[in-house]
Amino acid sequence: MYLYYPMCLTHSPMTPTPDEPEATGMMPRHKAMVRYMDKQVGRLIDALEQLGLREKTIVVWIAAEGMTRHAGWLSCSRDLQIAFLRWGASPRLTPKNAN
Helix, strand or coil, X not given: CCCCCCCCXXXXXXXXXXXXXXXXXXXXXXXXXXXXXXXXXXXXXXXXXXXXXXXXXXXEEEEEEEEEEECCEEEEEEEEEEEEEEEECCCCCCCCXXX
């Protein structure tokens, strides 16, 4: 199974989420967006489980984070930091005719 799910959460503009519409200010909204993003990814994993696909699916999470806080402003850092997480079925491939 292949699913591509691009997520723009946690990037500007910092808008309220459906779960926390009362959040105001940049950091409270950013934190609310992270929580909402976590909830949505959890829903995807739960759906894989309910469909009996979790054991057959590799989930890859890649997040490019090149922003840092400098003098109160967000700016690009000198070093691009990329988070990479892999979860799920074994990536080892075997030939169809293997015993």
